[in-house]
Amino acid sequence: MVLILNGKRLSQELAEELKAKIVLINHMENRPKLAIVMVGDDAASEIYVRNKLVYAKQVGILTELIKLNKNASQSEIFDTVTELNGNDTIHGIIIQSPLPDQSYQDLLFDRVNADKDVDGFSAINIGKLCNGQRDCFVSCTPLGILTLLERNNISLAGQHVVILGRSRIVGRPLSILLSQKFENCNATVTLCHSGSKNLTDIAKTADVLITAIGKPKFVSKEMVKEGAVLVDVGITKAKDNIHANGYKLYGDIDFDDVYCKCSAITPVPGGVGPMTVAMLMQNTFQAYTKLAANA
Amino acid sequence: MVLILNGKRLSQELAEELKAKIVLINHMENRPKLAIVMVGDDAASEIYVRNKLVYAKQVGILTELIKLNKNASQSEIFDTVTELNGNDTIHGIIIQSPLPDQSYQDLLFDRVNADKDVDGFSAINIGKLCNGQRDCFVSCTPLGILTLLERNNISLAGQHVVILGRSRIVGRPLSILLSQKFENCNATVTLCHSGSKNLTDIAKTADVLITAIGKPKFVSKEMVKEGAVLVDVGITKAKDNIHANGYKLYGDIDFDDVYCKCSAITPVPGGVGPMTVAMLMQNTFQAYTKLAANA
Numbered sequence: 001m002v003l004i005l006n007g008k009r010l011s012q013e014l015a016e017e018l019k020a021k022i023v024l025i026n027h028m029e030n031r032p033k034l035a036i037v038m039v040g041d042d043a044a045s046e047i048y049v050r051n052k053l054v055y056a057k058q059v060g061i062l063t064e065l066i067k068l069n070k071n072a073s074q075s076e077i078f079d080t081v082t083e084l085n086g087n088d089t090i091h092g093i094i095i096q097s098p099l100p101d102q103s104y105q106d107l108l109f110d111r112v113n114a115d116k117d118v119d120g121f122s123a124i125n126i127g128k129l130c131n132g133q134r135d136c137f138v139s140c141t142p143l144g145i146l147t148l149l150e151r152n153n154i155s156l157a158g159q160h161v162v163i164l165g166r167s168r169i170v171g172r173p174l175s176i177l178l179s180q181k182f183e184n185c186n187a188t189v190t191l192c193h194s195g196s197k198n199l200t201d202i203a204k205t206a207d208v209l210i211t212a213i214g215k216p217k218f219v220s221k222e223m224v225k226e227g228a229v230l231v232d233v234g235i236t237k238a239k240d241n242i243h244a245n246g247y248k249l250y251g252d253i254d255f256d257d258v259y260c261k262c263s264a265i266t267p268v269p270g271g272v273g274p275m276t277v278a279m280l281m282q283n284t285f286q287a288y289t290k291l292a293a294n295a
Numbered sequence: 296m297v298l299i300l301n302g303k304r305l306s307q308e309l310a311e312e313l314k315a316k317i318v319l320i321n322h323m324e325n326r327p328k329l330a331i332v333m334v335g336d337d338a339a340s341e342i343y344v345r346n347k348l349v350y351a352k353q354v355g356i357l358t359e360l361i362k363l364n365k366n367a368s369q370s371e372i373f374d375t376v377t378e379l380n381g382n383d384t385i386h387g388i389i390i391q392s393p394l395p396d397q398s399y400q401d402l403l404f405d406r407v408n409a410d411k412d413v414d415g416f417s418a419i420n421i422g423k424l425c426n427g428q429r430d431c432f433v434s435c436t437p438l439g440i441l442t443l444l445e446r447n448n449i450s451l452a453g454q455h456v457v458i459l460g461r462s463r464i465v466g467r468p469l470s471i472l473l474s475q476k477f478e479n480c481n482a483t484v485t486l487c488h489s490g491s492k493n494l495t496d497i498a499k500t501a502d503v504l505i506t507a508i509g510k511p512k513f514v515s516k517e518m519v520k521e522g523a524v525l526v527d528v529g530i531t532k533a534k535d536n537i538h539a540n541g542y543k544l545y546g547d548i549d550f551d552d553v554y555c556k557c558s559a560i561t562p563v564p565g566g567v568g569p570m571t572v573a574m575l576m577q578n579t580f581q582a583y584t585k586l587a588a589n590a
Contacts, residue, residue, distance in 0.1 A: 106428050123431075127422025130471070131463050133401050136418075158492040166474060168426050176425070176471075179461060179486050188497065190485040191474050197453040202483065205500070 003264035005148050005231070011274035014147075015059050018281055022060040032288035033062040034092040034118065034280075035084045039077060040070030040100040044237075049096055055277045061284055064090065070100045078111055085113040091291050092118035092284035097169070115291060118283035121169065129176055137283050142174035144275030145210065145231055146184060154208075154229055154264060156187040162206035164219075164252070166193045170212040170233055199223075216250035221258045230258060230265040233272045298559035300443050300526070306569035309442075310354050313576060317355040327583035328357035329387040329413065329575075330379045334372060335365030335395040339532075344391055350572045356579055359385065365395045373406055380408040386586050387413035387579035392464070410586060413578035416464065424471055432578050437469035439570030440505065440526055441479060449503075449524055449559060451482040457501035459514075459547070461488045465507040465528055494518075511545035516553045525553060525560040528567045 025031055034056060036049055049065065056063045066080060077099075084093045093116045099105055109121040117125050120137035128136035149156065161178050165171040171191060179189040187208070192199055194213075203209055203223040211219055212233035224230065234252030242248075251268030259265065266272055320326055329351060331344055344360065351358045361375060372394075379388045388411045394400055404416040412420050415432035423431035444451065456473050460466040466486060474484040482503070487494055489508075498504055498518040506514055507528035519525065529547030537543075546563030554560065561567055 106426055109426075121426075123422030123426055123428065124418050125422070126425045127418030127420070130421045130425060130467055131401055131404075131416075131418055133418065158490050160491075160493070160497065166476075172425055172471075175486075176467075179488070181461075181488075181490070186488075186490045188485065188487050188491040190483065191470075192483050193474070193476075193481075195453045195476070195481045196455075196483040198455070202455065202500075205497075 002259060002262060003152060005152055005264055005266040005271060007144070007148050007266060007272055007275040008270040010148060010151055011055075011278040014278045014282070015055060018059045018278075018285060022285065030089065030292075031060065031062050032091050032285050033064065033089055034094070034284045035064045035066060035087075035090045036094055036096060037066045037068065037077070037080055037084070038096040039068045039072055042096075042098060045096050045098070051274075051277050052280060055281055056284075059281055061281055074101070074104055077108060081108065081111045085111075085116065088295075090116065091288040092116055092280075094119045094280070095121075116287055118280060118287050120173065120283070126168075126173055126176070129173065129180070132180055132182075134182075137287070138177055139169060139173040140276045140279040140283065141170045141212075141233060141272060142177045143279040143283075145174060145233070145272060146177060147279065148266070148272065148275050149208075149229070149231070150184045152264065156185055156208065159187050159207040160190070160205060161187040161208045161210065162190045162192060162203055163210045163212065164192050164199070164203070165212035165214075165233075166191050167212060174210065174212070211252035213252050215252055217252070217254040217257075219253040219258065221254075221261045224258050224261050226261055227263045228261070230262045231272065232266050232268050235268055235273060297554060297557060298447060300447055300559055300561040300566060302439070302443050302561060302567055302570040303565040305443060305446055306350075306573040309573045309577070310350060313354045313573075313580060317580065325384065325587075326355065326357050327386050327580050328359065328384055329389070329579045330359045330361060330382075330385045331389055331391060332361045332363065332372070332375055332379070333391045334363045334367055337391075337393060340391050340393070346569075346572050347575060350576055351579075354576055356576055369396070369399055372403065376403065376406045380406075380411065383590075385411065386583040387411055387575075389414045389575070390416075411582055413575060413582050415468065415578070421463075421468055421471070424468065424475070427475055427477075429477075432582070433472055434464060434468040435571045435574040435578065436465045436507075436528060436567060437472045438574040438578075440469060440528070440567060441472060442574065443561070443567070443570050444503075444524070444526070445479045447559065451480055451503065454482050454502040455485070455500055456482040456503045456505065457485045457487060457498055458505045458507065459487050459494070459498070460507035460509075460528075461486050462507060469505065469507070506547035508547050510547055512547075512549040512552075514548040514553065516549075516556045519553050519556050521556055522558045523556070525557045526567065527561050527563050530563055530568060 114124045120139040125136045175189045175191040178187045208229040210231040216236045232251035232253040236250045240248040409419045415434040420431045470484045470486040473482045503524040505526040511531045527546035527548040531545045535543040
């Protein structure tokens, strides 16, 4: 019996839990508020941002979407962030990536005040996570994966987790989080990437295999150990003549091929994606709570 | 033929290279200067600090050793660091660990100005390393290991590196550094720890096995793949009736047992230890160069 790790359903359960907390806030004029800075009009980003706005509304988090022209100057973008840093009614700030010009992405992420950096992308937040300091924001996708496993009673302690993909947004922080001596973590973690040799051999040793590479159906059953837990972060849109909207979404894992071999698996869509949004709102609420306590 | 990775010899070669650069500095009144803050009188720390002072003198880096009483208050220690941060004649600052009270270690490391944090322990420096930002200080032991391998023409690209021990000073930053897409890095890295299951099986898959756990002779030939490169960071002092000084130093690896199975190995002592000191002085010179450029 294969367990389907249903992130869509869990994200809705978490929405109800968060909503119940937010509804208790008396001061309606100072509810948790998330600012989303978007530069340009990347089509995928539009969808991601819409999902965030819908979920925020559902749980009672206020939002402010700041859309800058794709030709906005670097200083204009930086000034926007600086202003949001100083705005007391804003508790969380995210920069929707990708940026049209990625050359200053690191600097921009670091510009976000660490206490409002609810994506956890700034050097100071990821550095604190490395050092095992708990007073940091953990990136939403890693945190979403951990929560999804946790709520499905899948323990990582001592288990061998193999991660394919070392992006700064998913693979890298995930590898750091899961190998920390935190509750439900404490895994042995292997971080693989496009330059890794013997990838199949390494993947096959994984108790938990997590893919975040963006290569449709890359993982077949030859790469999977019998009984492994599979988590698929990849999501690629491919043209398709069968589906009504003209395309289909594919994960990094060949779902049908591996299904009989694994013990649990995330679907794509409906697995990790909705968990990322849920964690963003949890982080925003955490930022609000902390900032309110210090006010 | 087993290659002995002689860190002692390499650290001396690097000392000559660094000395040749420092001697070119005309302004003798503003030579690179390292401040070492030491709290209490830990016996091992005394030896480490002495080694640093000797090497600094050899290469022409000035030093200031600030010894605080083991009962020094937290605020006294923090004020010392703040003062050093503001002192323009100091280019690098390190806090010799362990501290008598480790409860505020993280905060203290973070107090060191990132531009003077030549141990690379602050959240901001380790966070930048995570994010692949090059303008950071990399911790000295990880950097020393990388340099030792590099200068011995051992390439890590695509290789499977297994690290035993996830300390914030060695194992953790090393795992991050070696898996970055930097020159001579780009390895597949597995980070293991005391809670890891099937440690022997995992260690045996390593092309490069690095130990930093402080358990004498923990690694025997059963844990080593034929032809592996072995790097031993552990150093434990054990009483001994044979040696004149009454003790012997042991690494984490059972040198005699694994010798015939590996292709290269670091001795203990004389392997990684001297490289750590050499990298500290390289980092200090780097801090000096950067601070001088901005002055």
